[in-house]
Amino acid sequence: MSNRREATLRRLGIVPTVTELVRAALDEAVGWAEAVHGAQGATPPAVVVLDAGCGRSSALARHRARIGRFVGVDIHAPAPGALPYLDEFATVDLCASAGAFPPATFDVVLSSFTVEHFADPQAAFVNLARWLRPGGWLVLTTVNRRHPFVAAYLALPAAARHRMQPVVKASAADAHPLVGACNDPAALRDALRAAGLEDVRVATVGHLARAWGRRLPTFALGLAGDLLARGVPSHRSTLVVTARAPDPAA
Numbered sequence: 001m002s003n004r005r006e007a008t009l010r011r012l013g014i015v016p017t018v019t020e021l022v023r024a025a026l027d028e029a030v031g032w033a034e035a036v037h038g039a040q041g042a043t044p045p046a047v048v049v050l051d052a053g054c055g056r057s058s059a060l061a062r063h064r065a066r067i068g069r070f071v072g073v074d075i076h077a078p079a080p081g082a083l084p085y086l087d088e089f090a091t092v093d094l095c096a097s098a099g100a101f102p103p104a105t106f107d108v109v110l111s112s113f114t115v116e117h118f119a120d121p122q123a124a125f126v127n128l129a130r131w132l133r134p135g136g137w138l139v140l141t142t143v144n145r146r147h148p149f150v151a152a153y154l155a156l157p158a159a160a161r162h163r164m165q166p167v168v169k170a171s172a173a174d175a176h177p178l179v180g181a182c183n184d185p186a187a188l189r190d191a192l193r194a195a196g197l198e199d200v201r202v203a204t205v206g207h208l209a210r211a212w213g214r215r216l217p218t219f220a221l222g223l224a225g226d227l228l229a230r231g232v233p234s235h236r237s238t239l240v241v242t243a244r245a246p247d248p249a250a
């Protein structure tokens with residue numbers, strides 16, 4: 001999206017951005033993990049992270065220098081060399097592969113714009129919770145069905161959505177099947193708690209204009225959607241969520 005469009009959004013109060021919120025959450029989560037490893041006498045970088053549903057880009061990549069082991073998983077394997085910041089990639093269905101990692105493997109798990117695609121979000125959350133070490137952080141982003149545009153988009157027949165996706169997405173490779181089974185603030189909070197996670201915090205942000213902002217007509221539509229929900233936090237288009245694995249020793 002152009003700088004001019006970004007400036008317009010800021011002037012109209014469509015802030016903070018998803019990127020800013022995720023960045024702040026990951027800074028805190030990675031800082032926590034560094035302190036834990038430091039207290040245990042580990043040589044930095046010792047932080048172990050997972051990008052769950054890593055696709056073709058990761059907000060964790062900017063923390064690469066602070067990460068000792070960086071794992072990515074997805075149901076689709078990336079092109080060779082496409083994710084140079086990863087130490088390991090594994091093809092994993094997060095809704096099914098409970099044994100993909102031993103319990104308590106990761107300090108921080110990021111799962112960015114994945115939940116809306118999960119056939120069984122509850123199973124995925126149980127897996128992610130199990131793979132987090134005690135006190136470890138989960139950072140999630142996903143769409144919010146309480147926004148009327150998101151609800152309408154999710155309600156479209158698959159064929160109609162398939163025709164629209166190339167218009168609003170950067171490329172066909174970004175168009176994934178949508179389910180939206182756990183996509184409102186209350187459902188997400190309840191599902192994460194039911195998976196055994198604690199300290200669940202759900203922030204909502206307007207993200208339609210930024211997500212659709214490559215072309216002027218879809219930017220304008222997204223902007224109308226973001227303005228519609230600007231004053232109604234529970235209806236903003238996008239959820240940025242943090243949760244922690246319980247730590248009995250804390």
Ligand SMILES: C[S@@+](CC[C@H](N)C(=O)[O-])C[C@H]1O[C@@H](n2cnc3c(N)ncnc32)[C@H](O)[C@@H]1O
Nearest residue numbers: 053054055074075092093094095112113114117
């Ligand atoms: C919208 S893309 C987001 C990619 C990346 N996280 C990002 O933020 O750019 C959704 C990703 O989730 C992956 N995905 C969907 N369902 C999945 C599942 N059950 N297990 C693992 N990955 C899944 C898709 O293959 C896709 O790469």
